[in-house]
Amino acid sequence: MSAAIDSIEHMFDYEGMTPAAATLETANPAADTVRELQARIRSMQATTLDSRALPTHPALAALLPGGALQQGAAYSVERSATLLMALLAGPSAAGSWCGIVGVPEFGIEAASRFGIDLDRLVLVPHPGDQWLAVTAAIADVMGVVVTRPPKRASDSSVARLAARLRQRGSTLIVLGPWPQSEAMLTLSQSDWGGIGEGSGHLTERQVTVTVTNRVTGRPRSARMWLPDRQEHFGAVASAVDERMAERQLRTAV
Amino acid sequence: MSGAIDTIERMFEHGGVTSTAPITRTMVLWAPDWPITAALRTSRVSLSSPIALIDRGMVFACSPAARAEGVKRGLRVREAQARCPELVVLPYDPVVDSRTFDTVVTGIEELMPGVQLIRPGMCAIRVRGPARFYGGEKPAGIALVALLADLGVTGARVGIADGPFTAEQAARSLHSRPGGSPVRIVPQGASAEFLAPLSIALLDQPDLVTLLRRLGVTTLADFAALAADDVRGRFGEGGAHLHALASGLDSRPVIARVPPEELDVAISFEPPLDRVDQVTFGFRSSADRFIQGLVAAQLVCTALRIELDTDAGEFSERSWLHPRSFTAADVVDRVRWQLQGSGVVDAGLSSGITRVRVIPEGVDAIGNHEVGLFGSGHDERIHHGLSRVQSMLGHGAVLTAVVSGGRTLADRQTTVAWGDRALLTRSPQQPWPGQLPPPAPATVFPVPHPVHVLDAAGGAITVDDRGALSSAPAQFSASATGRDMRTITAWAGPWPIDERWWDADTHRRAHRFQVVDAGGTAWLLVLEENLTASGAAHGPGSWWAEARYD
Structure with a gap:
């Protein structure tokens, strides 16, 4: 006891x-x-009580805690710019401004093809030592802020930023670990299609996206097209689903 | 009483109020081939060479030398070049026209006030004042031509008549007689006779002219002979107006332009200031004055140019745009950023600043920029936030992006500083053969980094002249040192790029590969060939990682 x-x-x-x-x-x-x-207890004291959901890409929404990206929350993404773009695509298409701080290699063409509106995208590629101040300033005015900490931030500054995010209702996505993130998104088992041994070219990719919830600590994963042949994101229909669909088709016939 | 009835009767006779309105004696100045004159002032071509200005594939204007060779307005470029092989072809820019003519108008205004700009190359002036000053219409016209000769505009002609239309035709009628007088005067009330033999095509309305021709009306006299009421009934108000012009009853007044106000602000520093904060502090009150001047003229500034002079004789100028409109603090910020140069905060200046000048380049009516009762919404907030970041890091640190055209990934993305306008030199709409097939890589390295790619035996890989690989790539290391070798599970390529082979300095020959490593990450690798001056490849070439599909 x-x-x-x-x-x-x-x-x-x-x-x-x-x-x-x-x-x-x-x-x-x-x-x-x-x-x-x-x-x-945590769900009672969670920051998400009065927070509202941002429009999120349906493929990822099912995995995220609360069923969507939450305003005022922080998320961390491990080493995948495509996954980051998949997270941004939903809010950007719905009219949110997105700010990218400290990511000079952010692929602009890919972003526009994956559904991020470049008219509402602002980049600060080299914030230097002021990355935390810049992130906070951008979080003041934009719906979604992406940042990559060049070094570990102090706990007090992280708490200050979290309070600011909650107050302004902006969402923070961190490339790399972040102490107060709502969920951690990782990517594994990536299988490329369309490319062989000296033939074809990259066309589509299946990956397993794993979302680890901070509150429950339980990971949830799903197989996903990131991207598929038409450069869209979507869940991969599992073998069981396919069989169900096939059966439905047969009964319909 | 009977007089009044008379007037009213006369009104109906002439077919409306327009014809009875007072007719102004007008002087029209015409500088032939103004687009050519303007183009000569901006480019380094001499007037003696045949020049043609091209607008949308057609000759818009041509110089006398080109005209002598048979080039004329409306020809296709190819045909004009066939008629005159040494033709210098320049693009037509209406902005240059207007800008160069503005100096001429300013010059005329010093001599004779009340100038109406009709179009670049042509302006109208009321005759009454100048004629009284110079002692007659003809001396006034000659004085005007002499002034233009002083301003460096040769071949200008002046027509003086009742109303701008007749005066313009009088000026144009001098065209065919080069050695003669540069001034033609149509006496008061003689406009109809002067216009009578001229072609109907002079009325600038092609639809109506075509119709009239089909009706058998070919000269202005024929048109003027039609009853005014019939013309109005058949062709409406527009037709009635043209009818009045053809009858020599052009009642349009000369409306003098309002000379633009002097809105720029300059401040000189004596002794010169050599610290950024001193200059910005010194400029602060001038910035306030600049904005107050604009507000007094009921304008806001959306683009401005800042000129800086140093005591070492250096001169720096730059245009700054604002997505909304400049406030005094914004102007001071721009001065500071221009002084700081490439975003280095608190750098000392190489030489003292002697003068700062701010010139508005784009202005707009203040009413369009008034803040609403409940604020101006979202965008203003974003602009303030981003301006704050710009004042922390410098103007070029906050970027927006556009997709542009090109073959390589670096070419296909263009970033511009927040507030500036993107200038796309390569259109993304064009096909760009040789660009990468979709999907686009999500990570594009700003600077490619060196990597190592080896075949199964650990040997180097080369591509021969026919584009064949010496051996299949099998191992790959993402670091320059060559540690941490990973197996390649799938690959595609080589896709050659052979750019600018006609220029030895910028010639680039490379092969692109897509490679998937054992971890499932895909890479875009480039094998750059080492080229000798003659363009031949030597050595094994170097591998670079340009992008990552992660």
Whole structure:
């Protein structure tokens, strides 16, 4: 029981959440109960209570906590510019301005082809040491801000930025790890199509997108076209789905 | 009483109020081939060479030398060149026309006030004042031609008649007689006789002219002979106006242009200032004055030019655009950015600044920029936010992007500073054969970095003149040092680029490859060939990573 109390105490300590849950899982038989309680408490104290959802690309929306990108929240994306563009495409198409801070290699042509409106895209490729100030200034006026921290930010400045995001209702997407991110998006098992051993060219790619929720700590993944042959994003129909569709077709005939 | 009835009767006789309105004696100045004169002032071509200005594939204007060879307005470029092989072909720019003529109009205004600009190369002036000053219409006309000769415009002609239309035709009628007097005067009330033999085509309305020709009306006299009421009934107000012109009853008044106000502001520093903050502080009050001057003229500035003079004799000028309109603080910011140059904050200046001058380049009515009762919405907020970032990092640090045309990835994206306008030299609408097939890579390295690609045996890979590979690429390292070799699971290429082979300095021959490594990341690699001065390849070439599909 003392362990359970301990963990609840930990819960209020913002930083230590995930490790606490991880140790509980292995050590304590009551872990499930505790985790459930933990999740309930967190959902009650979550920042997302009064936050509104941003229009999100449907392929990614299902994986994200809350079913969409949330205003005032931070997300982190690991090493994939395409995944970043997939996240930006939804809000940008719906009229949000997007700011990209500290990413000089952001592919503009790809962005416009993947559905990001270049008229509402602003780049600050080299913010230098002032990246946090620039990110905050851009977050003041734009719906979505993307940043890549050149170094670890101090906890106080991260908390200040988080408060600013909540106040302004902007969404932060960080390329790389971020201490207060709502969810972490990673990409694995990428299979390219259309290219062979010295033949063809890259046309489409299937990847597994994994979204790790900060609140529950549980990863959710899905197989996705990123992009498909028409340069769109979309979920890959699973084998079961295909069989269902086939059966429906047969019964219809 | 009977007089009044008389007038009214006369009104109906002539077919309307227009014809009874007072007719102004008008002097029209015509500088023939003005587009050519303007083009000569901006380009380094001599008048003796045959020149043609081209607008949308057709000859718009040509010089006398070209006309002598048979080139005329409306010819296709190819035909004009066939008639005159040494023809110098320049693009027609209406802005240059207007801008160069503006100096002429300003010159005339110093001599005779009240100039109406009809179009570049032609302006109208009321005769009454100058005729009284110079002692007659003819001396006034000659004085005007002499003034133009002083301004460097040769061959100018002046027509003096009742109303601008007749005066213009009088000036044009001098065209065929080079050695004669540059002034032609049509006496008061003789306009109809003067116009009578002229062609109906002079009325600048092709539809009506064609119709009249089909009706058998070929001269202005024929047209003027028609009853005014019939013309009005058949062709409406527009036709009635042309009828009045053809009858020599051009009642259009000369409306003098309002000379543009002097809105630029300059400040001199004595002794010269050599610190950025000193100059910006010193300029602050001038910026306020600049904006106040604009507001007094009920204008806002959307584009301005800043000129800086240094005590070492250097001169720097630059145009700055604003997505909305400049405030005094914005103007000071622009001066500071121009002083700082390439975004280096607090850099010392190489020499002291002696003078700062701000000239408005684009202005707009203040009413169009009035802030609404509840603010001007979203865009203004964004502009303020981005301006703040610009004042932190410099003007060029905040960019917007457009997709442009080109073969290489670097060519296909263009970035411009926030507030500036993109100038696309390569149109994205054109096909650009040789560009990469979709999808476009999401990561495009601003500067390509060197990589290593080896075949299965660890040997270098070359591409021969026929575009064949010496061996298949099998291993790849994304770092310049060649550590961390990964297996290549799939690849495509080589896709050759052979650009600007006619120019030894910019000649580039390279082969592009798409490569997928064992981790599932795809890369766009380029094998650059080392070229000798003669354009032959030597050595194995170097590999670069241009982009990543991640």
